[in-house]
């Protein structure tokens with residue numbers, strides 16, 4: 001038995017690269033990709049500051065023969081490989097880390113600390129797993145370059161800044177991503193996932209992630225002594241009424257068949273037991289899929305805040321002030337349904353039915369949707385690749401313990417499983433879309 005296996009291994013080594021399967025080629029790249037991952041993980045950079053990370057992507061793509069342009073939309077990288085006639089395929093990875101102090105206790109944990117643009121001293125961590133995205137991006141670039149003879153078309157590899165701010169994709173598009181570089185027929189990407197086991201693939205045809213808006217409400221009042229409320233206009237009572245009334249937007253105004261969330265995540269007012277303050281501040285996150293529901297929610301919030309202010313007897317110049325920038329938001333991500341099903345079939349054939357599962361949409365946000373939002377002729381798909389280490393997932397299934405989510409200081413994915421799965425999946429998809437038939 002031993003002799004037989006050694007013989008097969010020797011045979012595999014003797015085979016030229018082109019004769020290797022895609023899976024074998026990914027496997028051969030893994031030691032180097034794991035090193036790159038470790039380096040990226042130890043050196044996370046905040047949104048708009050991804051200079052070192054972008055440099056690593058750019059240098060690798062240049063080495064592989066891509067035409068590379070840096071500083072697109074801030075720190076963005078665009079690497080183009082023109083390889084004959086055929087479709088244009090865009091592969092995107094986001095590059096930013098988060099202001100989270102890593103607490104995984106792992107040997108390769110990030111020790112980076114910075115002072116943010118807002119002046120806050122914080123640790124920095126790839127708590128959303130964008131380091132696995134960048135590493136897989138490099139894996140895809142390597143494999144597509146190595147297999148150039150087997151596809152025809154134009155590959156546009158995009159390293160995107162500032163996903164966590166919901167701004168990076170918009171900035172790259174505004175900086176001419178689709179005018180200075182070939183405009184894609186297809187846009188593909190993945191995100192690591194903290195809710196299923198390492199190496200499992202999840203896909204969602206249609207709306208996959210939500211519109212995300214941040215809304216601030218400043219509720220003004222007239223402050224005074226807590227013992228003499230009749231001399232005041234209490235902003236805490238008014239803000240409480242607003243919070244209560246906001247609950248009716250989703251429950252009474254939006255169709256039960258549409259998805260929507262209005263969460264008041266922050267309510268700040270006052271400093272002492274016996275003082276009625278003159279102001280209260282609310283911070284909301286507002287989520288939806290369609291533009292119509294989004295408008296309905298944002299209009300409804302403004303109406304309720306104003307209406308409750310009037311009901312409280314406030315003069316016009318003291319009515320609650322609602323602040324929301326309708327252009328600065330993360331738009332919902334829509335996976336072209338037929339295209340997504342086609343790609344899912346391809347992935348099921350490659351990885352097996354059990355490893356590729358359809359999953360319901362989530363109310364989280366991702367600015368990948370921007371790449372196809374304004375031009376429906378661009379077919380797009382973002383899929384999930386599970387990152388929870390197998391033993392941890394099994395233990396959680398058994399005793400019901402909570403697993404760390406994305407953005408958690410404890411998020412420690414099985415990075416090799418994520419990177420090898422995503423690299424193989426994205427390369428197989430790009431090769432299929434630009435196949436020579």
Ligand SMILES: [Zn+2]
Nearest residue numbers: 128164406407
């Ligand atoms: Zn994130």
Ligand SMILES: [Zn+2]
Nearest residue numbers: 128130163191
């Ligand atoms: Zn993310």
